[in-house]
Amino acid sequence: MAEGKLADPIGLPLDRVDGQLKVTGRATYAFEYATQGGAAYGVIVPSAIAKGRVVAVDVQEAQHAPGVLLVLTKDNAPPQTPWGPVDLPDRFARAEPALDSDEVRYFGFPVAFVVAETFEEANAAAALVSVRCDSLPGQYDLHSAGPTAEDPGHISDGAPANSSVGDFEAAFATAPVKIEALYTTPYQNQAPMEPHATMAVWEGQMLTVHTSAQLTTSPQEGLARTFNIPKENVRVVTRYIGGGFGSKLPFYVDATLAAIGARIVGRPVKLAMTRPQLFHMTTHRTASEQRLRLGADRDGRLTAYGQDALVQCARFDNYTEPVCGAARMLYAAPNRLTRHRLAKLDLPRSDSMRAPGDAIGLLALECAMDELADALGFDPVDLRLRNDTEIDPERDRPFASRHLAEALRLGAARFGWDKRIAKPASVRDGRWLIGLGVASAVRADVLRSATARARLERDGRLTVELAMTDIGTGTYTILTQVAAEAMELPVDRVTVRLGDTRFPPTAGSGGSFGAATSSSAVLAACRKLNAGLALGLTEAEGSVTPADLDDTYAHAGFGAHFAEAAVHRDTGEVRVRRMLGVFAAGRILNAKTARSQMIGGMTWGIGSALIEENHVDPRYGSFVNQDLASYHVAVNADVGSLDVMFLDEADPHGSPLGSKGIGELGICGAGAAVINAIHNATGARIRDMPATPDKLLATLETLDA
Amino acid sequence: MxxxxxxxxxxxxxxxxxxxxxxxxxxxxxxxxxxxxxxxxxxxxxxxxxxxxxxxxxxxxxxxxxxxxxxxxxxxxxxLEEDGNLHPMQAAFVRHDGLQCGYCTPGQICSAVALLAEHKAGWPSYATADVATAPVLTDGEIAERMSGNVCRCSAYSNIVSAIRDVAEGGRI
The missing domain is CATH 3.10.20.30 (Beta-grasp domain)
Incomplete structure (x- = not known):
């Protein structure tokens, strides 16, 4: 390094550049924009039935309540484009109308909307709206819908719903060692800290929505489609987002109703869904039933490998959680069969939640691998090593980079795996039973389309602009580092501006493609600008497309999770004392924020293994858990010591920067490591997630006091 | 009204x-x-x-x-800022990356500042083994006392590190 030159910033553990704004409360979220003249407040009235029709809405009392500016129902809502189309390639750009018909499609469906001078007045008036509905019988139970579930053709990532290699049935029938198990995972909610919220402002024909969204161009298109106006007339602004985890990929009626309300009352309108409303009006992660059939020879090599998944989507939707995606690339086996079946129920919409498909697919598959190791009498790490593959076993392409084996080996050494006693319930610490578990992690890597603009200002500072979002992942920070390195500038001379459709379009944040996609676009823009500086160029745009990822290779990040669980002998309470995640995720763009992504994912793994669960009330078609007191997410005391290690992985065939997605890899397999640790601690094999104490008591009663 | x-x-x-x-x-x-x-x-x-x-x-x-x-x-x-400088707890949250989306962060920081005062005043918690003695601020004590503040991004381990850093009076 030449004297005076800065260290290349990519990879350094820099503090996040928006950290100061966030710790001082100065980062501005959707509901918080000051507007001229002040915004009016909107409150949504939800239905109390799951399926049927709105017969009559009596708004008399509400309309005359103090401060009320508007009561909107099916009787006076403006014409909008009907919901959909369901088969739109970008499902997040579908029309999302509100109050456009008398149909109720799920419990908590919006049936009226009140706008008033203050929040309190809007709330009070909303309680005065009287809605009469005709209820129709609905179908709400996933299990009983199984026999009539349909073959969806494709799963939501575009892959076929079914895959088959060799002759699975024959190989499974003749396998010397095999296990067959039915796993179930519950409905889950993304539960971002910031409820979905929008402030809408009209200036002439121009609509601006300040909204809490992971995407920018999709809601822009979707709102234009909803109102049948040109896309250019819609501006989406989303600079800070209080978490998304998939639930802010679609936009919702908060945006639609704020826009309609603002149009009618002639001033800005803002509304945030209430916490209970989130559980029905936004998406959730489907429950699943997964039948795992694994067959192996006596050397522990998989000969038959089968996963059948049953998932839910809303009656009118087509979302199919890609549960078997991980199974299709994790281990070698000559005979394979994976199938998805879709049950359309009268429940709210299912859609993405952190690592859709893989999070729950691996929760089942990696526990089943533990069962197989048991049946074989093999060490679980060894079984995984024996079935590693350099070739994508279903698409017959080499992995661009794959370091699962290294992650397993290094992790085992660092965690002290050699101290594990294979026989369950062998280790005690007072009244606690101690066990260790392992699971593999995998998450496919994709590149999407994005464009970035880089501009050298007169004062020598660099401004980078793109319609990307930072949902807490650290996008502002890594893009600052990438631009600084590309332009050979100190990081404090770079300003990254995101979250505005006035900037060049990107695919936004989702599916672990955000960092690789947006940083590749920023790199391209900076390189172009750098090359043109001598010619007087001060501004350049650069782009990336999916084609920039070499598809003669398979692309995925890998890792290994290790967990130590303590199970209370008398109560069945489970404490995760420590976890280690070792990850091979390409080039790490910021060691500090990358680690944070991983501890976040691992904590979600703990939650999915132990506490996260929503229940359907079969009488009303509603989710029973509608708040954070009854829908349990991990809190600080649920998390023991978390250790994260990144392997130094170069990927010459990967994205332009060699980085891979890391927002989801941390949850993939994490829950299974905990469940497997519980088995090692107690001998209890939990197949119905989560592993709540009641499910452990029967096993605990069989143990010596 | x-x-x-x-x-x-x-x-x-x-x-x-x-x-x-x-x-x-x-x-x-x-x-x-x-x-x-x-x-x-x-x-x-x-x-x-x-x-x-x-x-x-x-x-x-x-x-x-x-x-x-x-x-x-x-x-x-x-x-919490004084003379334009971050409160030590705010600075520690940045340094330890005790935040991601930032939405729970102001609440976490206010909670953490008050937690240290509560501990200093000798208040026990559910995690305190012997409530008759002054509680030692272990990681378990911090985690317990911060469990009323949900962080869905799950920066919990970093939040504990940030609070420990301030409790021990400086940078780690």
Whole structure:
């Protein structure tokens, strides 16, 4: 390094550049924009039935309540484009109308909307709206819908719903060692800290929505489609987002109703869904039933490998959680069969939640691998090593980079795996039973389309602009580092501006493609600008497309999770004392924020293994858990010591920067490591997630006091 | 509904307000005073994003009405900086990356500042083995005392590190 030159910033553990704004409360979220003249407040009235029709809405009392500016129902809502189309390639750009018909499609469906001078007045008036509905019988139970579930053709990532290699049935029938198990995972909610919220402002024909969204161009298109106006007339602004985890990929009626309300009352309108409303009006992660059939020879090599998944989507939707995606690339086996079946129920919409498909697919598959190791009498790490593959076993392409084996080996050494006693319930610490578990992690890597603009200002500072979002992942920070390195500038001379459709379009944040996609676009823009500086160029745009990822290779990040669980002998309470995640995720763009992504994912793994669960009330078609007191997410005391290690992985065939997605890899397999640790601690094999104490008591009663 | 006159003292400054008595302290701060640093995550006392410090104690500002706080000393995230410098807890949260999306962060930081005062005053917690002795601020104690503040991004381990750093009086 030449004297005076800065260290290349990519990879350094820099503090996040928006950290100061966030710790001082100065980062501005959707509901918080000051507007001229002040915004009016909107409150949504939800239905109390799951399926049927709105017969009559009596708004008399509400309309005359103090401060009320508007009561909107099916009787006076403006014409909008009907919901959909369901088969739109970008499902997040579908029309999302509100109050456009008398149909109720799920419990908590919006049936009226009140706008008033203050929040309190809007709330009070909303309680005065009287809605009469005709209820129709609905179908709400996933299990009983199984026999009539349909073959969806494709799963939501575009892959076929079914895959088959060799002759699975024959190989499974003749396998010397095999296990067959039915796993179930519950409905889950993304539960971002910031409820979905929008402030809408009209200036002439121009609509601006300040909204809490992971995407920018999709809601822009979707709102234009909803109102049948040109896309250019819609501006989406989303600079800070209080978490998304998939639930802010679609936009919702908060945006639609704020826009309609603002149009009618002639001033800005803002509304945030209430916490209970989130559980029905936004998406959730489907429950699943997964039948795992694994067959192996006596050397522990998989000969038959089968996963059948049953998932839910809303009656009118087509979302199919890609549960078997991980199974299709994790281990070698000559005979394979994976199938998805879709049950359309009268429940709210299912859609993405952190690592859709893989999070729950691996929760089942990696526990089943533990069962197989048991049946074989093999060490679980060894079984995984024996079935590693350099070739994508279903698409017959080499992995661009794959370091699962290294992650397993290094992790085992660092965690002290050699101290594990294979026989369950062998280790005690007072009244606690101690066990260790392992699971593999995998998450496919994709590149999407994005464009970035880089501009050298007169004062020598660099401004980078793109319609990307930072949902807490650290996008502002890594893009600052990438631009600084590309332009050979100190990081404090770079300003990254995101979250505005006035900037060049990107695919936004989702599916672990955000960092690789947006940083590749920023790199391209900076390189172009750098090359043109001598010619007087001060501004350049650069782009990336999916084609920039070499598809003669398979692309995925890998890792290994290790967990130590303590199970209370008398109560069945489970404490995760420590976890280690070792990850091979390409080039790490910021060691500090990358680690944070991983501890976040691992904590979600703990939650999915132990506490996260929503229940359907079969009488009303509603989710029973509608708040954070009854829908349990991990809190600080649920998390023991978390250790994260990144392997130094170069990927010459990967994205332009060699980085891979890391927002989801941390949850993939994490829950299974905990469940497997519980088995090692107690001998209890939990197949119905989560592993709540009641499910452990029967096993605990069989143990010596 | 008749409005009430109430004077709120927020971060040492007195604000005379004419308030609907139904306005929560949280909404008074955010909507009436334009101090949006305090966040609304659930509006029902279950997430802790709205945590502020009233007369030295942390409370959920969504669970209390603004008109009940005439004369109280209310400290919000906006009041923690001194002379334009970050409060040590704010700086530690940045340094340890005790945040991701940032939405729970102001509540976490207010909670953490009050936690240290509670510990200093000898308050025990559920995690305190012997409530008759002064509790030692172990990681388990910090985690327990911070469990009223949900962080869905799950920066919990970094939050514990940040608080430990400040508790031990400096940088790690």
């Amino acid at each position: 008749h409005n009430e006159n109430v004077a709120l003292t927020v971060n040492g400054r007195r604000h005379a307000l004419d308030l609907d008595p139904r306005v929560t302290l949280l909404d008074a701060l955010r909507e009436n005073l334009g101090m949006t640093g305090t966040k609304k995550g659930c509006d029902q006392g279950q997430c802790g994003a709205c945590t502020v410090i009233v007369n030295g104690q942390r409370i959920n500002s969504c669970l209390t009405l603004a008109v009940m706080h005439a004369g109280d000393e209310i400290t919000t995230i906006e009041g």
